[in-house]
Amino acid sequence: MRTETDDIIQSSDEHPGELPESLAPDEHPTVLPPEFAVNKRRGQWAEVWRRLRKNRTAMFGLAVVLLIVFTAIFADVIAPYSYRTQNLDRIAEAPGRDHLLGTDDLGRDILSRIIFGARVSLQVGFIAVSISIVLGGTLGAIAGYYGGRIDNVIMRIMDVLLAIPSILLAIAIVSAFGGGIVNVMIAVGISYIPVYARIVKASFISIKEQEFIEAARAVGARDGRIIVRHILPNSLAPIIVQGTLGVATAILSAAGLSFIGLGIQPPTPEWGAMLSSGRHLIRSAWHVATFPGLAIMLTIFALNLLGDGLRDALDPRLKQ
């Protein structure tokens, strides 16, 4: 009997609803009679997952994103060639049997470079967004929670950052500190800080006025605890949506930086850099620039579909 109960709870543990692991209500592993177990942990995130699953385009986006992530992780296994092996006998060869997507101006296999490039792009995208969410989110949380003068100081600095076009800001940072993948991530991350600061601030302002925050104060909780445990979980929805869309933007920015030669340096395969190196061949060998471009497009497209789907799924007003 006991094991049966455990089994059911176990299986509900693996419910696909557990989107972000750390957010799921896993902290209360209560042993319950089986009839309770089915309904257990049907938390907010399970509900979101259920709604997201109904959205076909979002699921398509998710599938593509997962496929790209998978490709990036197992690039060593999947890629038919090394991304840096040059074959000067077969320069700018059109797509064929040996090289499915052809070769570039140095005779490197484009498919392999795109596959390895996924690593770079995803890394840059996710880490840059993490940087801007952590920094921007913290600043926004402080501004929104305390308000007043602190809010003014922080948000005016954000306004200054916003006034500079983000790509220009990134260019400035990269040209000051040099190219390379780390600097690109930092540059792109910093240039999107204001976006997250604003989003987090806006949702903090509306949530801190709610009665349950007053209740948390009445229980004697301190500011830090209220911010992290009580307000933050309530403002995750807009952050997640913006973050998903933000990964797409960050990938695009990084590609842009690489395109103008300021980003990731060769021979590291980066989609933007590949696009750039193929552009002078566009008349004679269209595939050199086209396939990296398609890779960028597909990734951004999938992330945007997923982001839009998440926005809908996380909107409680659409709850049926």
Added chain:
Amino acid sequence: MAERLLEIENLRVEYHTDDGVVTAVDNLKLHLNKGQTLGLVGETGAGKTTTALSIMRLVPAPPGRIVSGTVRFRDEDLLKKRIDDIKKIRGNKISMIFQDPMTSLNPVLTIGFQIEEAVMLHQGLDRKAARRRAAEMLRLVGIPAEREGDYPHEFSGGMRQRVGIAMALSCNPELLIADEPTTALDVTIQAQVLELMKRLREQFSTSMLLITHDLGVVAEVCDHVAIMYAGTIVEYADVTTLFTNPRHPYTRGLFGSIPSLDEEVTRLKPITGLMPDPTALPSGCRFHPRCPMAGEICSSRIPQVTELDNDHSVHCMIYEGLVPGYEE
């Protein structure tokens, strides 16, 4: 004479808004004895909630500001304490039940966590002991302990208010402030929740400040009653005295507006007029524009307290002998 647990004197709270300064509470005097329940009765906007928030030092500032007064809780003035010390009292010695159980629980946290939080903050219990305590509290308010992992949206309004009660009582507070705890509930659920609060209050020997505008609730639960009008107390008495022998014209008006069950009534008898605009309170006695007994002096002089007899006091010029009173 019973021991005083809470004594508020001379409290004045203002809200500085764009439309001017609103004096939400003025010259408020109130006391609550240990082990007893005091009902704070008044219309919406009379300053009941502000009074409660002042005790907890939770008046939102800005725009709110406690201008003057003392809030003596067990011989300590809460208004003079450092905010860090207040945080040790909140939820521990003094806790609060909120009006609307639909909004006073955090929607993304399990109810178990929300109860455990107060216990862990104040009692120094570890997670396991806190969970046991939460389960025990849930059982006390009549919710199966298995549901501690559920979220607020999985409960009905009455159940949520039970959770609120469990949270408030989890640290065994000396004073429980209940801000219209039954207003948002169905009448049948109201009775259940009141009964539960009454029972647990006795079990935990907690004193209670019950804020309400429902005189029926007062009759059921309270030992003493303070009637509040436009930011100040107009009459204070034990519950029997107040119901049998109300003195202030406002209190009489309140009772007069309750239709009797025994006679046929075609129209209700409301108190004429409306609550005054809080940015422009009337001079003198705050109630004089609506008072059927008002004399000339009422618009210029602020009434002083008159002690009638045993714990029955009233703020009205009639009892100071300045205005002709009721013929009885």
